[in-house]
Amino acid sequence: MTQQKVAIIGAGPAGLQSAISLAEMGFLVQLFEKEKQPGGHLAHWHVLFPDRQPANEVLDALMISAMNPNISLITGAEISAIEPSGRKWQLKKAETLICEVDAVLLASGFKLFDAAQKEEYGYGIYPAVVTSSELEALFMHQKPWPFNENLESPKIGLVHCVGSRDAKCGNLYCSKVCCVTAVKQAIELKKTFPAAQVYSFYMDMRMFGLGYEELYHQAQMEYRVQFIRGRLSEASPADGQRIQVKAEDTLMGRPLKLTLDMLVLMVGMTPSVVLGNGSASVELKKPMFADGFVKMPGQALDDSRLQKPGLFVAGACKGPVTLPDVVKDAKATALDICNYLTEVL
Amino acid sequence: MSVRDFGYSVSDQRAVDLDRKMPDELERVYLQEPSLRNCIACGNCAALCSAGSFTGFQFYRLNVLVSRGLLSELAKKAEACMLCGKCQMACPRGVNIRHGIMLMAQL
Numbered sequence: 515m516t517q518q519k520v521a522i523i524g525a526g527p528a529g530l531q532s533a534i535s536l537a538e539m540g541f542l543v544q545l546f547e548k549e550k551q552p553g554g555h556l557a558h559w560h561v562l563f564p565d566r567q568p569a570n571e572v573l574d575a576l577m578i579s580a581m582n583p584n585i586s587l588i589t590g591a592e593i594s595a596i597e598p599s600g601r602k603w604q605l606k607k608a609e610t611l612i613c614e615v616d617a618v619l620l621a622s623g624f625k626l627f628d629a630a631q632k633e634e635y636g637y638g639i640y641p642a643v644v645t646s647s648e649l650e651a652l653f654m655h656q657k658p659w660p661f662n663e664n665l666e667s668p669k670i671g672l673v674h675c676v677g678s679r680d681a682k683c684g685n686l687y688c689s690k691v692c693c694v695t696a697v698k699q700a701i702e703l704k705k706t707f708p709a710a711q712v713y714s715f716y717m718d719m720r721m722f723g724l725g726y727e728e729l730y731h732q733a734q735m736e737y738r739v740q741f742i743r744g745r746l747s748e749a750s751p752a753d754g755q756r757i758q759v760k761a762e763d764t765l766m767g768r769p770l771k772l773t774l775d776m777l778v779l780m781v782g783m784t785p786s787v788v789l790g791n792g793s794a795s796v797e798l799k800k801p802m803f804a805d806g807f808v809k810m811p812g813q814a815l816d817d818s819r820l821q822k823p824g825l826f827v828a829g830a831c832k833g834p835v836t837l838p839d840v841v842k843d844a845k846a847t848a849l850d851i852c853n854y855l856t857e858v859l
Numbered sequence: 860m861s862v863r864d865f866g867y868s869v870s871d872q873r874a875v876d877l878d879r880k881m882p883d884e885l886e887r888v889y890l891q892e893p894s895l896r897n898c899i900a901c902g903n904c905a906a907l908c909s910a911g912s913f914t915g916f917q918f919y920r921l922n923v924l925v926s927r928g929l930l931s932e933l934a935k936k937a938e939a940c941m942l943c944g945k946c947q948m949a950c951p952r953g954v955n956i957r958h959g960i961m962l963m964a965q966l
Contacts, residue, residue, distance in 0.1 A: 735896055765900050766875055769874040770877060773878050
């Protein structure tokens with residue numbers, strides 16, 4: 515009996531974990547990653563909520579498990595279409611055949627919202643306006659802080675829901691992880707600059723996970739982060755490189771203004787790929803305005819299979835999700851793929 | 860010199876200016892009752908407040924005034940409280956509201 519083959523598109527946490535599970539079940543896995551390095555967004559993260567576990571610890575553990583003779587990782591490989599060929603599937607890049615496999619798993623993850631689209635926040639115009647993802651790079655000393663590090667008490671603001679819950683951006687959904695990320699980053703900022711004044715501008719604090727509300731509580735009591743209910747309306751230049759922000763303080767019922775040394779935009783998750791579903795083949799297309807994530811037909815009881823037998827989806831390409839949930843989804847999807855391959859044998 | 864009446868006046872700035880330094884009196888309120896930082900403005904305290912039914916007294920809004928460094932009116936507003944403590948039994952974040960009110964009323 516020849517070993518059955520599975521192709522996985524995307525070597526972030528979802529792709530890596532599914533590859534590990536499938537390889538351990540005895541399947542041959544070809545893991546395709548369009549970037550030069552595997553790991554997805556996890557590779558660019560400092561510490562993880564809610565326990566502040568170093569992200570590289572998690573990625574290293576995944577990479578060690580992925581060193582399995584059944585897994586071949588192919589980086590710098592972007593797949594553009596999946597086409598049926600009998601009971602098998604062919605992966606193609608433009609017109610070139612890359613491989614033929616028994617099942618395909620799409621694990622292409624998410625893209626961060628492009629903060630420059632919210633022009634009123636001045637991202638890309640004022641150097642003191644950074645994204646939550648860039649803040650992680652700052653924590654890892656990969657670039658200099660956009661203000662004088664010797665400031666006695668830098669003032670830093672975090673804005674929730676940038677590109678989420680915003681019809682103007684085409685995204686009506688909540689990106690789920692940004693609220694707790696903002697709380698985690700506020701705490702990390704206070705640990706880096708103990709005398710800093712940190713303000714968080716929120717609409718709701720969506721602390722849905724175990725340990726999240728506790729972290730929020732800790733940010734209020736121990737780290738004295740100020741939470742202000744109101745969506746930031748605009749950021750404008752103040753003296754030097756500082757930023758003046760305006761918001762409605764909805765608990766006061768009055769407008770509020772504040773000058774900051776750095777403004778952090780909590781950018782949401784957006785789809786990385788849209789499935790073109792014309793004929794028999796499935797094209798992987800670049801998302802357009804308000805395209806949304808990959809929709810799963812099975813809903814509650816089966817959210818890993820597309821309507822075409824042998825095509826599966828795992829992780830954040832289905833919508834905003836936390837890392838532990840991605841890992842669970844990847845393991846569950848690997849089992850679905852195993853069941854499918856056992857049936858078709 | 861009398862002020863000439865032009866038939867209009869200039870209103871005070873309504874915006875809360877967070878660039879102003881937090882008054883020392885309010886820093887002391889937090890020091891003496893740290894649990895005030897724990898409020899999430901859910902409104903539970905105000906929903907069951909007996910004084911609030913008649914006076915418009917809302918503890919969580921007073922607490923917002925403290926966190927925004929707005930000292931004036933605080934003491935006068937705090938006087939509406941009857942210190943019955945119903946709010947404190949209901950507060951989901953365990954804020955010591957009565958002590959907070961006592962401190963605010965003394966400002």
